[in-house]
Amino acid sequence: VMGFGGDSIDHVRKHGLDYPLIVHFHAVVFMSWLVLLTVQVLLVRRKSFDIHKRLGIFGACLAAVMAVLGPATAIVVEKVKFAKTGQAPIFLSFQLAAILSFSVLVIAAILLRRHSSAHKRLILLATIGLSAAGFARWLGGPISKLFAPGLLAFWCQIYLVTTWMMVALGIYDLVTRRRLHPAWICGFAWALGTEIASFIIIGLPAWAPISLKLIGH
Template identity: 35%
Template sequence: MAATIVAGFSLQLGMGRSSFGSPPIVHAHAIVFMGWVVLYVAQNVFVARQARSLHRQLGWIGVVWVVAMVVLGTIVTVRMVRAGHAPFFFAPLKFLIFNPISLIAFAGLTAAAIRLRRHTEWHARLHYCAMANLLGPALGRLMPLPLLIPYAYEATFVAMMVFPAAGAIADFRTRRRVHPAWWWGIAALVATTLVTEALSNSTAGLTLYRQVTAGSSGAMIAPLSYPPWPPLA
């Protein structure tokens, strides 16, 4: 999962589709989210090397880190929608909804994993599902999402689900059963998508979009219309 995230964002930088010329809030968002990837990998390394004390100490840093991720991720999403800069392969309303909803699901799964930290099998699998829920932006940069309109979001979700599915299959192959943590984690991820789809096609979702974009450039963009493709040159 860490390699997927690095590959996705590195590809965009290498192809000249992204740069470091973004506002400070975007850089803060990037540092915090990539910091979580480093934290997650480090935690797994500590467990593998039996460094349980370091693992526990770093885990409490992660609690604060998750709060920063939810706040910054939501702020950046709102700023993009208000500026009329939602990715052109997503309807602006759906983009406004699925990013915060995904972050809430990530925080919920992480909180459950921390709550069950003394139950190692639950703890590890719920953290894994939470991490999988962050893969959407990276996978979107590796997949031909413009060619998948109007199902770009759904296609990204299917690709993301490969990771928890692989974990459940590995469980079955080694233990002859699938640990219930996988079912809870997968159910949370599916619920995230169902809530996103429901809100994106509801009066409440349209009202939220109007309130968020009021007085901004985003208010001039139809919430369920796809923005024009950027110039190819």
């Protein structure tokens, strides 16, 4: 909300509701995931496990919709940007990496749903990773100014907040369990790996023409 809310309100004031229809669906669906996560946490705290499990089926379906809707929305938005600027949508690598990371972590969480400690850590890692775009819009500018211009500043602008949130989850395990949970180790390694891969891809000469093909040019 903090990341996209201000930009969205400003855009509506200046240009009206001219976002592509899929953007509105994207906002509703992805916000629904955050609402569902909050409800699921509260249900567990109240020990309402039966309702939690039933809602989990809905959550799995919602995640499947997000896995399709996320890239589709990114492609539509980049098409609109390309029509205005003529620049290759190279930042698609970040968006595609984010939804890939999210999807794999959620699938792993579903497969490990009977192991609650692993399940909840994977769901949290998936959700934190998916929030990188929002945090980058909200705090990315001030964060990037703390570093000299370059690759490090660029990475920190996009991923510093969410990476530290994931690290904080690991620190919590060290403090409370005296060891890192295997699910956190694997999940964090996967999430960090996709972040690094997105940066490598964006720097490849072949990526610009590939990104253009992805938006139909």
